[in-house]
């Protein structure tokens with residue numbers, strides 16, 4: 001990457017500053033965006049979340065001047081861009097729009113290459129950049145380079161859209177419900193991949209969603225907006241959960257604030273449960289002995305690289321009429337260590353045996369998340385939330401209602 | 405006399421006449437494509453004077469009988485001191501006339517492209533011309549290859565009117581033959597054979613273009 005890493009500590013100047021930004025569409029009584037003030041720190045993900053029609057998309061379109069503000073200022077990287085040439089401005093801002101917007105008559109590679117071509121990059125450099133970006137977003141270049149958008153799944157199109165937005169390496173990315181139209185399982189995976197990607201690229205990102213769980217998971221900060229893009233609360237996810245500013249925010253978070261905190265906790269932050277394991281070539285009586293010396297009901301069989309294969313219980317081990325690898329249950333519900341506890345909980349609930357297996361990036365077994373792990377974490381989070389609610393928090397009139 | 409025999413007997417005359425017609429029609433059509441795309445772009449541009457000019461152009465040329473336009477060019481312009489060969493006049497008139505129809509066709513194609521496409525193109529920093537040129541028009545043209553093929557055929561037939569008027573200056577082959585041989589039916593049927601073969605091939609070409617550029621699904 002040619003990317004310069006920006007850290008919030010580098011300078012106090014925010015990457016994006018909106019000052020009294022207002023948009024009034026002709027013939028509408030209420031402005032769609034009403035005197036919005038917002039600062040987006042460098043290298044952070046700021047989430048705009050709020051009910052449908054509250055002005056999130058309009059705010060994004062104002063930031064890259066797809067529409068002109070009625071009044072107010074937009075400052076990017078210290079420069080007032082309210083009056084600069086909008087086409088050049090937009091090349092410094094990647095935009096992933098609601099519903100992707102890939103060009104259907106171009107291959108994935110040509111889609112990604114659109115802006116580099118206009119910037120007259122050399123073909124060689126463009127080709128290298130396209131492959132680099134495809135790799136970055138998890139699409140194998142040799143398999144996807146020459147496909148047309150119609151030949152991709154929704155999730156793959158989304159990745160290609162992100163790659164295109166990154167093509168000219170803009171310091172700022174606007175993402176409008178990028179994972180909105182995707183099934184929950186794929187969405188969860190894309191979210192995790194995107195967070196990992198952001199570790200690498202450190203862009204300043206404004207991310208729109210109307211899903212509070214996604215906001216809590218993805219955001220360094222969250223701006224909860226009401227009608228007219230008015231900021232109800234702008235804070236870290238922790239603070240918003242433990243000290244919602246008012247009833248609107250509390251309602252928006254909805255019931256189960258402590259469960260929502262599971263979105264904030266990563267699997268690698270909690271102590272994992274250890275289940276008995278054995279490799280597939282271990283003798284049966286040895287596996288049985290391992291099982292009996294533990295307090296669990298099954299043994300997890302791993303392959304030579306310690307990747308999970310199957311769960312077997314005592315009954316399965318004793319059935320000698322079938323090879324061991326055809327008994328028991330396939331080891332599904334696998335999460336990586338950087339997934340959130342909420343992801344792990346979802347996997348657990350989907351699995352047959354109520355355990356999510358945790359693996360490292362090479363797929364090797366690390367431990368497991370079971371109900372004990374989750375309830376321990378929830379209790380811990382509640383304790384912390386109660387303590388936070390008792391302590392005076394700036395700008396947050398805590399309603400005891402949300403600390404359950 | 406059988407038109408085929410007639411055709412073979414007078415092959416040289418026919419092939420020369422046909423080639424001139426073929427050249428005039430194709431040259432006019434290529435130029436008309438350029439005019440059509442430019443005028444359609446004007447119509448969807450954000451600049452009101454361009455929109456008005458394009459609308460005016462299309463209205464004038466679509467609502468004037470082709471014969472009148474030809475007469476103006478062949479007999480009106482020379483009076484004002486502009487003289488063109490019949491070939492050039494025919495090409496200019498057909499470019500302007502077919503261009504107006506192509507402009508409307510391209511515009512309907514542009515309107516069929518999802519507005520999200522233009523938005524996405526603008527969002528990644530394309531200027532108006534680039535939005536149209538690299539994203540909208542390529543998609544628009546793909547949806548109207550069929551109608552463009554029909555206009556190609558109409559253009560070819562209309563070009564004959566030009567060559568016919570040109571007879572006052574430079575007599576066409578069939579006309580000459582019809583007069584000199586006293587067999588007008590055979591003479592014109594032989595000319596029609598050229599047309600049928602040409603336009604059948606053209607229709608095939610457009611069908612295969614349509615299939616080739618259809619957006620992959």
Ligand SMILES: Nc1ncnc2c1ncn2[C@@H]1O[C@H](COP(=O)(O)OP(=O)(O)OP(=O)(O)O)[C@@H](O)[C@H]1O
Nearest residue numbers: 025026028032051052053054055056057058059210
């Ligand atoms: N081009 C426009 N002309 C007139 N009104 C508009 C225009 N675009 C948006 N609006 C209005 O502005 C308001 C905010 O719309 P916006 O698209 O920003 O909402 P949103 O928060 O993105 O909603 P959603 O979550 O449904 O995408 C709505 O009332 C909408 O009808």
Ligand SMILES: [Mg+2]
Nearest residue numbers: 056057058098
């Ligand atoms: Mg929206």
